[in-house]
Amino acid sequence: MKLTCVLIIAVLILTACQFIAADNTEYRKWRRSGTSTGMRLGSRDCGPWCWGQNKCCPDESCRSLHESCT
Numbered sequence: 418m419k420l421t422c423v424l425i426i427a428v429l430i431l432t433a434c435q436f437i438a439a440d441n442t443e444y445r446k447w448r449r450s451g452t453s454t455g456m457r458l459g460s461r462d463c464g465p466w467c468w469g470q471n472k473c474c475p476d477e478s479c480r481s482l483h484e485s486c487t
Contacts, residue, residue, distance in 0.1 A: 467479035470482055474486035474487075
C-alpha cells in the first residue's frame with residue numbers, strides 16, 4: 418500500500434515537472450514571436466525589455482503607453 422502511494426506521488430511529480438517545462442518552452446516561443454503587449458504595438462525589434470506598460474514605437478524605441486511615438 419505504501420509503495421503504491423509512493424509510485425502515485427512520483428508519477429504526479431514527474432507529470433507536473435513535464436507541464437512546467439512545456440509551459441516555459443511555450444512562454445519563450447510566445448516572447449520571441451512578438452505577441453507580448455509592448456512588442457505587439459510596434460516593431461518587433463525593441464527587445465525583450467519593452468513590455469507591460471510600455472510600447473514599441475516604429476523607430477524601435479521603447480516608450481510608456483501614455484507617451485506618443487515621435
